[in-house]
Amino acid sequence: MENKEISQAVIGRLPRYFRFLGELKDEGVERISSQELSDIMNVTASQIRQDFNNFGGFGQQGYGYNVEYLYEEIGRILGLDKTHNLIIIGAGNLGQALANYTNFERRGFLFKGIFDCDPTLYGKKIRSMEVKPMEEMEDFVRANEIDMAVLTIPKTGAVEVAGRLARTGIRGIWNFAHVDLNVPERIQVENVHLSDSLMKLAYNINRFENMDLSGFERGSYV
Amino acid sequence: MENKEISQAVIGRLPRYFRFLGELKDEGVERISSQELSDIMNVTASQIRQDFNNFGGFGQQGYGYNVEYLYEEIGRILGLDKTHNLIIIGAGNLGQALANYTNFERRGFLFKGIFDCDPTLYGKKIRSMEVKPMEEMEDFVRANEIDMAVLTIPKTGAVEVAGRLARTGIRGIWNFAHVDLNVPERIQVENVHLSDSLMKLAYNINRFENMDLSGFERGSYV
DNA sequence: TAGATTGTTAATCGATTAACAATC
DNA sequence: TAGATTGTTAATCGATTAACAATC
CATH class of the missing domain: 1.10.10.10 (Winged helix-like DNA-binding domain superfamily/Winged helix DNA-binding domain)
Incomplete structure (x- = not known):
């Protein structure tokens, strides 16, 4: 132990x-x-x-x-000897991009379903999955032994959906929505806040610009 | 100072x-x-x-x-009082997803161009941009005062492209490719390694599963 | 003025690095 | 065996937290 x-x-x-x-x-x-x-x-x-x-x-x-x-x-x-069953919530650009990224599968992360609340997307085929309505999410999680959910919806809906996910017994949330999720301790949250990352980059660019120039070759690097 | x-x-x-x-x-x-x-x-x-x-x-x-x-x-x-001009390199799913994400613009991050090496994509319209061939990248960067590049290409090409970017005088790279870029000190790199993030989530899920159960209500949360 | 809350110094905690004895 | 390199303890460094005097 x-x-x-x-x-x-x-x-x-x-x-x-x-x-x-x-x-x-x-x-x-x-x-x-x-x-x-x-x-x-x-x-x-x-x-x-x-x-x-x-x-x-x-x-x-x-x-x-x-x-x-x-x-x-x-x-x-890292737990890569086990497989993990995932669903994607939010079939927008990012959700579709992740669904199409095959490298995750090589590590045992298997996308089993993708959900959205936009009826015009229902049935749309994304790799081997068809976009399903959000209402079917809970049953799907239970029926397919889903242990992780990827949240690629706008922040407005994310908190509510996280609450629904929590009640399904899911174990982890990979959160791309720009909010802090408040879920029970048993559910692990891994945040990917892209805009935060971009802001850090902006800071570091400015930091370098404003740095004491001594010791750095600057300028004519074109 | x-x-x-x-x-x-x-x-x-x-x-x-x-x-x-x-x-x-x-x-x-x-x-x-x-x-x-x-x-x-x-x-x-x-x-x-x-x-x-x-x-x-x-x-x-x-x-x-x-x-x-x-x-x-x-x-x-954070440097959000200034605007930043960006190009996206790699017009795949992720590149397109980022190009379509309007929230970055609200913070002053303006996508000015998108490049790819796949000729079948040339001219494809993504928001207000048309996918351009990689060969035009250097001139475009210089002509449009681009200060950041978003790298959404496979790792195989990323190192070479980073080198080309370095020679244009770009100031920052937002790197989604799963490699370490080796660029001069004057170029800031911010990595977004999605699969690393997912592995951390997998670890934490297992960690919790293997934890001493005392003190935690587990089990019947369905 | 009295109460509230910062700015800042000091104490603690944790993470990284250095050093070296153990051992392959 | 001698040399190499780990595993691990000790030293250092940095980041977080606590405490409180300064001051609005």
């Missing part, structure tokens, strides 16, 4: 480790030391070892880490 | 402050104390005051903060 809580800072780095290790694996690299990985990923070797050791040590002194084994283990930690 | 560097932890919270303050403003709330804001936003009042004080104090003892003033100031810090 795992009981020590892993910090979200560590969890947030796991997908990036996973990506680099996958690439190394594809390149046929068999083993790697924390120092080599550090050079590639631009994080300290110390942090890499600390991060991995949260889960009990995947390496071997004098040898390093076996790439494939480490890759598999991190995948397991 | 601002010289003290503000931590990215603080910057990351600014858009959320901005959102809540905007809502309060729309509700006609004139003034708010750090404690009231703390209650609404679920962060400590202490953190709120520390965050704001990084920029020199927007409040008044005994009164609190003027909502509209604070909203304006945070917007200014």
Whole structure:
């Protein structure tokens, strides 16, 4: 029984480790030391070892880490050894874009249904799914063992829909709506606030513009 | 001349402050104390005051903060008082979805062009833009004072395109491609790695499932 | 003026980095 | 065995929270 809580800072780095290790694996690299990985990923070797050791040590002194084994283990930690059934709520541009993005499936995230409240969209085919009316959402979740919902509706409807989702027993919400959802603790929410991300970029551009110029070559880079 | 560097932890919270303050403003709330804001936003009042004080104090003892003033100031810090000209590179589902999302414009982020390397898309109309061939990208950036590029192409092409962008003198890249971009320091990169976000959600769902159940009502919530 | 609430300093907490003994 | 490199403890750094004097 795992009981020590892993910090979200560590969890947030796991997908990036996973990506680099996958690439190394594809390149046929068999083993790697924390120092080599550090050079590639631009994080300290110390942090890499600390991060991995949260889960009990995947390496071997004098040898390093076996790439494939480490890759598999991190995948397991992230829950990628299991499949997840998802529905998309909101068949607008973003919802359709995500539905069409096949890479999620490769990681075990399976889109099972897509819902909208706009009757003109009902029946529209998006990959192998047909857009269904929102009223059918609850029954569908229960009938198809859906454990995650992707919220790609405007913020106005998002809070109400999150409440409805909560009552279905869903376990996670991937929230693209620009609101804070208030759901029971048993439901995990992962927010993707695109406009927040864009604002951060705007800030950092200005920050650099306003920075003390000393030490930076600026200007004629065209 | 601002010289003290503000931590990215603080910057990351600014858009959320901005959102809540905007809502309060729309509700006609004139003034708010750090404690009231703390209650609404679920962060400590202490953190709120520390965050704001990084920029020199927007409040008044005994009164609190003027909502509209604070909203304006945070917007200014984030660079939302200026407009930004953007191009989208990659006219696939995601690129088109972002192009069609009008809320960015409200914050001064203006989409000026959209590019792709697929000839069958050339000339396709997306909002007020027509998809242009990639070859025209560099000239377009220079001719239209583009300062940000949105990268919504597969990872395979992303690194090369980032290099081309770097040579145009662009200032920021909003990167949706699932790779690390290596660009000069003067170019800010903001990554949106959707699959990383989804993996974090998967982890947290499993974490909760595996948690010691004591203290949590589980089970019969259907 | 008295009460409220900030701005700011000090204390705590957590995360990152450094160091090195254990061990393959 | 000797060299390499982890696992892990200790040191440092940074971020968050608490406390309170300043002041509106």
